[in-house]
Amino acid sequence: MQKLFTQKYLKTKQAIAYAAMSMALVGAVLLGVSIGTVHIPIWDTARMLFYGLIQAPVPESIDPTLENIVMRIRLPRVVLSGLVGASLAIAGAAFQGLLRNPLADPYTLGVSSGASVGAVMTIFFHITIPGIGIFTLPLVSIVFAILTIFIVLFFARKIDRTMRVETIILTGIIFSSFLGATISLMIALTGEELRQIIGWLLGSVSMRGWEYVWIILPFLVIGSIVLYMHANELNAMAFGEEQAKHLGVNVQRKKMNIMLAGAILTGAAVAVSGTIGFVGLVIPHFIRILIGPDHRHLLPLSVITGAAFLIIADLVSRTIIAPSELPIGVITALIGAPIFAIILMRQRKKGRS
Amino acid sequence: MIDIEQVSGGYSQEPILRDISLHIDRGSFFGIIGPNGSGKTTLVKMISGILPLQAGEIQVAGKSITAYQSRELARKLAVLPQLTSHAFSFTVKETVSLGRYAFKKGLFQTLSDEDGHIIAEVMEQTGVTQYADSPLDELSGGEKQRVFLAQALAQTPEIMIxxxxxxxxxxxxxxxxxxxxxxxxxxxxxxxxxxxxxLNLAGLYCDKLLLLNQGKMSGYGQPDEVLKADKIQQVYHTEIEKYPHPRVPKPQMMLVPEQSNMKACNIDESMLKQSKKHIVMHVPIPLKSFSSAVTGSGMGWFDTFVNRYVDKNYQEIDHKGDMEHYLRQNGFDPNATVGMMTAVPLDTVAYLSRQGEGFSLFVVVTAGVGNAVDAAYGSKHVENMKPGTINTWIFINGNVTDEAYIQGMVTATEAKTKALRELHVMDKLTGTFATGTSTDSILIAASQQGEKLTYGGPIAPLGQLIGNTVYECTKQALKSNFERRNRE
Incomplete structure (x- = not known):
């Protein structure tokens, strides 16, 4: 009886988590679209989104200028921040599972910085690879993201064969600073204004439009599906690569798939928004507290929650000192860095006991 | 089940293991032993497919290990991991369910009903069902180990490593x-x-053992063949004695600590104390003793030996318990004391010291023949456990082997019988010569220092001395007992 009860309880907990996070996402979208210099009533926002969703013309009772603001400016921005948040959160969850390390995240691993080197090169040198057009930006970023993760892991292994948690993070952070400095140097040499560079480095989803939504969407879909297909492998690898192999996981291949998917998600996110830190760290951590570490639920819930989180973070970043805007990375870092510290302290305590 | 042929391998170019060949039968318990760095873990990792082989071949169920897919191998072979801490705390059920990974089908790999049954079954078998939804973190080491055992069993393996x-x-x-x-x-x-x-656990549970030393096979076969004292000493570079397990027919290895500061000790009559209640021999070091006493009998290490006087009509059902109680009351530790009883007045005790070549003896005898028996006709006597009437103590300053203990006992008994014969002690019931009494006790205790005495038969130096001294002492003790009786 007791057993049945706890099992049901666990299932219920998961169902509640899905429902709550989905509601949070819907709420975040409505708020994100409604709030701004021009206030739009939530009810009107909901109606506009609904008609937009079913491709029906918006009723005349709604001001067409409001419709313009919503559909051309607010909505793409909200959707973009949602997609970026989802990509970073699921990539973070996957990296953490793969490296058995709750401190791993595209940002702390240096993957974000690697991707931004690619993005900056593409943007500031106006590179376009013939034939793929607007996808040049995400593809170059993804290639740089992939290169970075392999280089970071290679060096971490050189330093410490057992690849301890701290070694990987330290290597990632060293690479991150190095790559960040490279970017600054690169942009400074091109003669652009430094303020703009720093703004870009701290991440932003403003003034991007629908084009950027279409740039990131296919990569988010592909990356997420690949990762979800590896949920069981990620669970097995949480017990160490050797044990995963004993359980029947083809570790080398699956690990490669997961790293590639993680790098694709990170690269695409960075390409459209710059380096936004700590989303991939905070969200999976939060979900694990709610429903445990099972990746079959951790990954999808990270997508939903990551989207909601970054929409809210963007909303805060553009309203808190309105009319000016803070880079969104400032908000995520303000929330994320203390949580990073808390996880680190807890881990050290656990390691000692 | 598993055939290993001339396998070499390791982590780097220079192989850790060289030229290993062995066969492991289905349904057998195979143990691998060897000092640290001898290549045990390397071998196990090669068998479980983690480490590639540098030479040779390993066949699992008739198929080369390199020909197996990851999942295919996991369905045949499971590995119980060593406990390590994990970053994420899965629940017990989630952990056990991962054992079914290799059996999952389809793109999103869901569990079938059969998987569910197997998971429930192995959790029941390992007794972790009650923790199903607890996080692993909250379990003790033993419980965690059982969870991982359940995970391995969920693989329904034929081989467990x-x-x-x-x-x-x-x-x-x-x-x-x-x-x-x-x-x-x-x-x-x-x-x-x-x-x-x-090594002792290995000896107890394994059907076959492999002893590795510096990456090579140093022994392979039944535990009895592999666990040989000289071989183990040579491989482990430490002194070891082999001994049989007291309950099951398996060998056990005993460590022998370095005894550089062991006190030298010469047992002699100065250590004997006599009173009306008991005779006590207290030796400053424990002696390896073999005796048929009331307490502290059998083989053991003791430093105090008590011969307690009891009344002729002493009738106590639990005489062992009574003896322990008596020892405690008189300030002796029953765990370190050999206790005997006699109804013979203690002032008739006889003792003698004798010097041999490289060893010496001290013999103590109390003798009475109130219930003398001819051992050839023992069945004619009704069994009555009266307190022993000839108690013989033999203390040896020397290093005595197990076989010498037994030979010494035989020799001492023969000498005692000879003494009875010379004094014409008769079995009153049968009218024949008595060979002893119905409740005689004997003790041989040796300091185990000095030269090894390997033989205790009647013409070996030790046996000669035992025979003669026991004979003399028994005769003397009997004589003084007779004299005392005549006086009374």
């Missing part, structure tokens, strides 16, 4: 785990391959 399974486990769990595995080798034909640090 363990790397020092008893590490971190307390004694009861060690036994529990190994008993369980042993049971499965018999009932389910599970093949178990395990690394052991503890």
């Amino acid at each position: 363990l790397d020092e399974p008893t590490n971190h486990l307390d004694l009861a769990y060690q036994k529990e785990l190994l008993d369980l595995l042993k049971d499965w080798t018999e009932k389910k034909q599970l093949t178990v391959i395990s690394i052991f640090h503890d």
Whole structure:
């Protein structure tokens, strides 16, 4: 009886988590679209989104200028921040599972910085690879993201064969600073204004439009599906690569798939928004507290929650000192860095006991 | 089940293991032993497919290990991991369910009903069902180990590999785990391959052992063949004595600590104290003693020897308990004391010291023949456990082997019988010469220092001296007993 009860309880907990996070996402979208210099009533926002969703013309009772603001400016921005948040959160969850390390995240691993080197090169040198057009930006970023993760892991292994948690993070952070400095140097040499560079480095989803939504969407879909297909492998690898192999996981291949998917998600996110830190760290951590570490639920819930989180973070970043805007990375870092510290302290305590 | 042929391998170019060939039968318990760095873990990793081979071949169920897909191998072979801490705390059920990974089908790999049944079954077998929804973190080491055992069993393997399974486990769990595995080798034909640090555990549970030394096979076969004292000493570079297990027919290895500061000791009559109540021999070092006493009987190490006077009509059903009580009351530790009883007045005791070549003896005898018996016709006597009437103590300053103890006892008994014969002691019931009394006790205790005395028969130096001294002492003790009786 007791057993049945706890099992049901666990299932219920998961169902509640899905429902709550989905509601949070819907709420975040409505708020994100409604709030701004021009206030739009939530009810009107909901109606506009609904008609937009079913491709029906918006009723005349709604001001067409409001419709313009919503559909051309607010909505793409909200959707973009949602997609970026989802990509970073699921990539973070996957990296953490793969490296058995709750401190791993595209940002702390240096993957974000690697991707931004690619993005900056593409943007500031106006590179376009013939034939793929607007996808040049995400593809170059993804290639740089992939290169970075392999280089970071290679060096971490050189330093410490057992690849301890701290070694990987330290290597990632060293690479991150190095790559960040490279970017600054690169942009400074091109003669652009430094303020703009720093703004870009701290991440932003403003003034991007629908084009950027279409740039990131296919990569988010592909990356997420690949990762979800590896949920069981990620669970097995949480017990160490050797044990995963004993359980029947083809570790080398699956690990490669997961790293590639993680790098694709990170690269695409960075390409459209710059380096936004700590989303991939905070969200999976939060979900694990709610429903445990099972990746079959951790990954999808990270997508939903990551989207909601970054929409809210963007909303805060553009309203808190309105009319000016803070880079969104400032908000995520303000929330994320203390949580990073808390996880680190807890881990050290656990390691000692 | 597993055939290993001329396998070499290791982590780097220079192989750790060289030229290993062995065969492991289905349903057997196979143990791997050897000092640290001898290549035990390397071998196990090669068998479980983690490490590539540099030369040779390993066949699992008739198929080369390199020809197996990851999942295919996981369905045949499971590995019980050593306990390590994990970053994420899965629940027990989630952990066990991962054992079914290799059986999952389809793009999103869901569990079938059959998987569910197997998971429930192995959790029941390992007794972790009650923790199903607890996080692993909250379990003790032993419980965690059982969870991982359940995970391995969920793979429904034919082969189970363990790397020092008893590490971190307390004694009861060690036994529990190994008993369980042993049971499965018999009932389910599970093949178990395990690394052991503890030679005695390996000897107890394994059907076959492999002894590795510096990456080479140093012994391979039945535990009795592999666990030979000289071989183990040579491989482990430490002094070891082999001994039989007291309950099961398996060898046990005993460590022998370095005894550079062992006190030298010469046993002599100055250590004997006599009173009306008891005769006490107290020696400053424990002696290896073999006796048929009331307490402290059998083989053991004792430093105090008590011969207690009791009344002729002493009738106590629990005479062992009574003796222990008596010892405690008189300030002796029953754990370190050999206790005998006699109804013979203690002032008739006889003792003698004798010097041999490189050893010496001290013999103490109390003798009375109130219930003398001819051993040839013992069946004619009704059994009555009266207190012993000829108690013989033989103390030896020397290093006596097990066989010399037994030969010494035989020689001493023969000498005693000879003494009775010369004094014409008769069995009153049968009218024949008595060979002893119905409740005689004997003790041989030796300091185990000095030269080894390997033979105690009547013409060996030790035997000669035992025979003659016991004969003299017994005669003297009997004579003074007769004199005392005549006086009374």
